[in-house]
Amino acid sequence: MLNAGDTAWVLASAALVMLMTPGLAFFYGGMVRAKSVLNMLMMNFIALAVVGVLWALYGFSMSFSNDAFGGFVGNFDLAGLGNTVGKLAGFVTAATSSSPEVAWPGSDALPVLAFVMFQLMFAIITPALISGAIADRAKFWGWTLFVVLWVTVVYFPVAHWVFSFNGFIGADAVGGWIANNLKALDFAGGTAVHINAGAAGLALAIVLGKRKGWPKDTGRPHNVPFVLLGASLLWFGWYGFNAGSALAANDLAAVAFTNTTVATAAAVLGWLVVEQLKFGKPTTLGAASGAVAGLVAITPACGFVSPLGAIAIGLVAGAVCALAVSLKYRFGFDDSLDVVGVHLFGGIVGTLLIGFFGTTSVNSLGADGLFYGGGFTQLGRQAAAAGSVLVYSFVLTFIIGFAIKKAGGFRVSAEDEVSGIDEAQHAESAYDFTGLSGGGLGSPSTIPVKSTPAAKLEESKA
Amino acid sequence: MKLITAIVKPFTLDDVRSALEQLGVLGMTVGEVQGYGRQKGHTEVYRGAEYSVDFVAKLKIEVVTDDTNVEKVLDAITTAAHTGKIGDGKLWVTPVETVIRVRTGERGTDAL
Numbered sequence: 213m214l215n216a217g218d219t220a221w222v223l224a225s226a227a228l229v230m231l232m233t234p235g236l237a238f239f240y241g242g243m244v245r246a247k248s249v250l251n252m253l254m255m256n257f258i259a260l261a262v263v264g265v266l267w268a269l270y271g272f273s274m275s276f277s278n279d280a281f282g283g284f285v286g287n288f289d290l291a292g293l294g295n296t297v298g299k300l301a302g303f304v305t306a307a308t309s310s311s312p313e314v315a316w317p318g319s320d321a322l323p324v325l326a327f328v329m330f331q332l333m334f335a336i337i338t339p340a341l342i343s344g345a346i347a348d349r350a351k352f353w354g355w356t357l358f359v360v361l362w363v364t365v366v367y368f369p370v371a372h373w374v375f376s377f378n379g380f381i382g383a384d385a386v387g388g389w390i391a392n393n394l395k396a397l398d399f400a401g402g403t404a405v406h407i408n409a410g411a412a413g414l415a416l417a418i419v420l421g422k423r424k425g426w427p428k429d430t431g432r433p434h435n436v437p438f439v440l441l442g443a444s445l446l447w448f449g450w451y452g453f454n455a456g457s458a459l460a461a462n463d464l465a466a467v468a469f470t471n472t473t474v475a476t477a478a479a480v481l482g483w484l485v486v487e488q489l490k491f492g493k494p495t496t497l498g499a500a501s502g503a504v505a506g507l508v509a510i511t512p513a514c515g516f517v518s519p520l521g522a523i524a525i526g527l528v529a530g531a532v533c534a535l536a537v538s539l540k541y542r543f544g545f546d547d548s549l550d551v552v553g554v555h556l557f558g559g560i561v562g563t564l565l566i567g568f569f570g571t572t573s574v575n576s577l578g579a580d581g582l583f584y585g586g587g588f589t590q591l592g593r594q595a596a597a598a599g600s601v602l603v604y605s606f607v608l609t610f611i612i613g614f615a616i617k618k619a620g621g622f623r624v625s626a627e628d629e630v631s632g633i634d635e636a637q638h639a640e641s642a643y644d645f646t647g648l649s650g651g652g653l654g655s656p657s658t659i660p661v662k663s664t665p666a667a668k669l670e671e672s673k674a
Numbered sequence: 675m676k677l678i679t680a681i682v683k684p685f686t687l688d689d690v691r692s693a694l695e696q697l698g699v700l701g702m703t704v705g706e707v708q709g710y711g712r713q714k715g716h717t718e719v720y721r722g723a724e725y726s727v728d729f730v731a732k733l734k735i736e737v738v739t740d741d742t743n744v745e746k747v748l749d750a751i752t753t754a755a756h757t758g759k760i761g762d763g764k765l766w767v768t769p770v771e772t773v774i775r776v777r778t779g780e781r782g783t784d785a786l
Contacts, residue, residue, distance in 0.1 A: 432720065
């Protein structure tokens, strides 16, 4: 039976999560140079377009349709979404002393399409997260092709592993191996989204190589207010991401909402304290980064820990990520906007700390961690899930990235990188700095340009 | 006639402008510029990465004035732009052959 309250919350959550990708675009966009901000925004925005279509065509089916083999990937029964219209999804409602068991989809079912849209937004933001690792230097269509291949080969299967539960999409439906066989806990995507994107970011930063001048010239963030604005939009949208992952308007959603808030607050403090001690000044960029680190870390844990546990996770994540962003200089990979330092490390912190702070007093479907007398069992499962996603994502991303690079389509020329990727890849610039071209100098033409092939654009630039 | 060029801290612009207005100076040209002198630049830190800013943002103010007014204008700008801290800027004076008002074709001091 459809639950109207749950359905309303899941649809609203889907809209909240949708806003995270443009929020991420501004978070990243403020950190790059003025000459490459449009390209950064576009790398994120194109994920909305590409994944939005692929999800309907076959992505949802690969992730959530009945298992095709071994808990690895779903079959194509729901491709095109035609078989989802008017259908419900939910779990069998267990019997209680006052009411008997309710057969699938239970007494609190959702329209499948509400779930389709909610999960779509996760599939969009995950590849978008990777873009920060290769700022300023990727060809736009090369990146777009990467998104197509990456979600198909990496994200859709991994989402099946982590998010597809037995008996949800159909009475006898079989889901993925991490959720159902390994029984690692990941409430909203610490593994499938953040470790996945973080490992992919590391692989891609290595494949594409350093930007010209790095690490001597790291590029000063051109608009720190954008960064804080983007982080705030992310924080807002993350309530849909985490509290929406309860898939119900209930107590668990409120717990996840609360934990998301307090962990993020604690992570801001954690990051700023590390900055104060190491560099003597608390920075705006640090506060924004700390918030995102906290949001990342609490994502897998928000439905399984107490608010005090969440504060501890946030503090640890803020401090660990503030230190982890320096690793790229030690190991020499140009992860330009710290996808590894924030998302890989934050995701690992949150996923592993469930093994310490998890408690069944918050969620009977969760597990007791080390600090609640649960022993090492859950910690081992968490580590196995984190490690599997990390290795799978890193290896597959490396192969995809390498193939696109060899095909000649991934990195812009050194000349374009120096003169600015916005102009080279998009024939635009973000800001009219001087006002001259807007004011009279030059000869702006409003006559429609007859279709100009790329080759001709290149020529006219030369 | 003389061209007085002043490099000053950006926030002193309003004080400089009103000081010159009180002297009866009728116009000026202002531009945002970057540079360094004794002040040098400064260092900023982004996620632990140091970024040295070699050039400091300043304003360049240009005023053309009658020879008799040069000392008064120099005094006014020096007073208005003065904070006593390093980086207050510099003024210099260069001779000007003539000035033409585009609208009327007037020349020399009449065009000021």
